[in-house]
Amino acid sequence: MASTRAHRDLARRLEEQAVRAPRAYLARLALLAALGYGLLLALLAIAFGLPLLMLWHALVNGAGGGPHLAYAVLLPLVFGAVLLRALWIRLGVPEGYVLGPGEAPALQQEVERLRRASGAPPLHGIVIDGELNAAAASVPRALGLLGHRHYLVLGLPLMQLFDREELAAVIAHEFGHFGAGHGRFGGWIYRVRMSWYRVLDGLAGSGFMFSRLLFKFYEWYVPYFNAYSFALARRHEYQADAAAVAAVGPEAAASALIRLELGARRLHGRFWPRLFERARAQGHPPAGVHAPLVEALRADAPADLERVLEAAARDTDPDDTHPTLPQRLAAIAAAPHLRRRGPAAAPALLGATLLAEIERGLDGYWRERHRAQWRERYEAAAPERARLAALEGAGAPTAQEQLEHARLVEALRVDFDAEPLYARLIDAHPDSAMAHYRAGVLALRRGDAALGGARLRRAVALDAGAVRPVLADLETLAGDPDLDAACAETVQALRDELAPAAAELAARDAAAADDELLPHGLDAAALAALAGALAAQPRVARAWLVRKRIEMAEAQAHFVLLLDWRGPVAGEEAGLRQLVAALSLPGSFTAFTGSNERVLARRVRALCGAPVYRKGTR
Structure with missing residues (x-):
């Protein structure tokens, strides 16, 4: 698979090509999509045509049936069924509350006005869902052969965050997609991409060795095709933004974009994490989610727009x-x-009665959707709740128990400020890096820049490994639009200070083809423990182990583990994540299969010689 940086660079080049020669770009994209479908259709023809050819040959030549013929006929038919299912992607009406005829006439009239102004095709319906978003959904009829049904999806949180003019900008943006035909062509592009993912998923569970051959094509085609379609989608977004400006002017369109960015950061940075943290101590989801969500969205806390723009420019998702x-x-x-x-657009456009009905329905849908996940979190935290009760019932706690108590209070009691607990621990045990780390983060969250910065610097001084979790929390804080200005300066200063140390750790814990490699140096007991852990992984047939040379003599060892992976290639990444979580070595380690690092794999095998683990031997 292409790396994130390669994907981003390719997408940027293709965006430039799309601007210079849009017709040529679209033609190449269509041909590339046709290539993906063409290969699938060719495989389908082989899968269903080959059994018919064998049966015809048997009938014409009078050959007997027998189990061999049955197996030869059945195997390609099963393979063809997997491909056919991948091609048949069913897209229905978007989930949510579908407005009936005559419901919310003010909203329907406003939507129709904007639709006519943009030249978009007629709508089949308006759907209200619980997302902070809006969408133009084109649902194909008979794989698009009989046209499409168009739906406008409006998130109720969006309608309650925006006033009518800003909401009009968003609706006009979505009609910009409809009017330019983005939904139809984009839908076809989407189905091509989804077909490939479903083909690989189906083959991964089917046991077909042919999946490895398909993956070779997938490894080249899908990243390249994704980058091509990515450039098209980016172009569509700019055109849709221009439609919003034409409808309401640049001021309202820009304000809607900024307010949406602020709202999304408030929800993803604070509201949703804090809500789901409650699942560790509360056994059932809250009865109402929508009202507190809207309250968090409409909080008019002053935001530093320059800092928000800087954070938005950094937070680039390649997908x-x-x-x-x-x-x-x-x-x-x-x-x-x-x-x-x-005033918020929702009450005026929906009316109080319908608004309350939709809110109740969305709250109920949210509870049912998350009930099982919520319960799993609650049950998984049972040992932590029991441990917290035991610690609070015991007397004369040790320093480690004090730290454990503070961590558990922070995790289980969302509305309780755990910083004083960490502060008392620091007073008694000033060399606790973890206490300094957590106390520093909490101090910055409540607006104490000086204390928070001092605590975090002390944590890293006490434990160099703290730089990773500290930077992770600083990254989250940097994206908080409501962070105090002084704290924001401290966060940025700390990120700049700690970046070199983090880069050094990342380089130390990576493995590359040009690294200097040494024998692993483990004793028989450590190798036996490793073999025992690998034996529990059914997909690993063999393993080779070496050690990366680290410049600092006192630094922790870093091992490089090469695995002979015998599972489906499509499931390799997920399988490796599970394996890494289950393994333990006396130091950090990198585990890989060699599928994308062939040079490094050859060097590891050459240095190690015989595998340190072979399936069936311990």
Whole structure:
């Protein structure tokens, strides 16, 4: 699979090509998509045509049936069924509350006005869901041969975050997709991509060795095709933003983009994490989610727009087809300004009665959707709740028990400030790196920049390995639009200070073809423990182990573990994650299969010689 950086570079080059020669770009994309479908159709023809040819040959030549012929006929038919199922992607009406005829007339009239102004095709319905989002959904009829049904999906949180003018900008944006035919062509592109993923998933569970051959093509085709379709989707987003500007002007369109960015950061950075943390101590999901969600969204805390734009520019997801917020504002030539917001659009457009009904329905849907996951989290935290009760019932705790108690309080009691617990521990045991680390993060969250920065610097000084979790929390804090200005400065200063140490750790714990490798140096007991752990992994046939040379003599050892993976290639990545979590070595380690690191694999095998583990031997 292509790396994230390679994918991003390819997508950027293709975006530039799409701007320079849009017709040629679309033609190449269509041909590339046809190649994906063409191979699948050719495989289908072989899978179903070969058994018919064998049966015809047997009938014409009078050959007997027998089990061999039955097996030869059945095997390609099963393979063909897997491919056929992958091609048949059923897309139905989007989930949510579908407005009936005559319901919410104010909303229907506003939507129809914007639809006519944009030249978009008629809608088959308006769907209200619980997401902070909106979408233009084109549902194909008979694989698109009989046209499409078009639905406008509006998230109720979005309708309660925006006033009517900002909501109009979002609706016009979605109609910009409809009007330009983005849904139809984009839907076909989506089905091609989904077909390949489903083919590989189906083959991974089927036991076909042919999956390895398909994966070779998949390894080249899908990243390249994704990058091509990524560039198209980016282009569509810019065109849809232009439609929003044409409908409401650049000020309202820009304000809607900024307010949506702020709302998403508030939900993903604070609201949802804190809500799901409650599952560790509360056995059932909350009765109502929508009301507190809207309250969090509409909190008019002052936000530093310059810092929000900087964070949005950094937070680039290679799989997200939406351009970054600064890119979108630049494309519509709008200043980063948050206009004064009017009354929320939802009450006026839906009416109080329907709004309350939709809220109740969405709350019920959310509870049912998350009930099992919530219960699993609650049950998984039972040992932690029991341990917290035991610690609070015991007297004269040790330093380790004090630290454990503070960690458990922080994890299980969301509304309780655990910082004083860490502070008391630091007073008694000033060399606890973990206490300094957690106390520092909590201090920054409540707005104490000086204390938070000092605590985190002390944590890293006491334990160099703390740089990773500290930077992870700093990354989360940097994306918080409501973070105090002084704390934001401290967070950025710490990130700059700790970046070199983090890069050094990352380089130490990686493995590359040009690294200097040494014999592993483990004794028989350690090798036996490793073999025992690998024996519990049914997909691993053999393993070779070496050690990477580290410049610092006192540094922890880093091992490089090469695995002979015998499972389906499509499931290799997930299987490796599970294996790494189950293994333990006296140091850090990198585990790989050699499928993308052939040079390194050859060097590891040459240095190690005989495998340190072979399936069936311990």
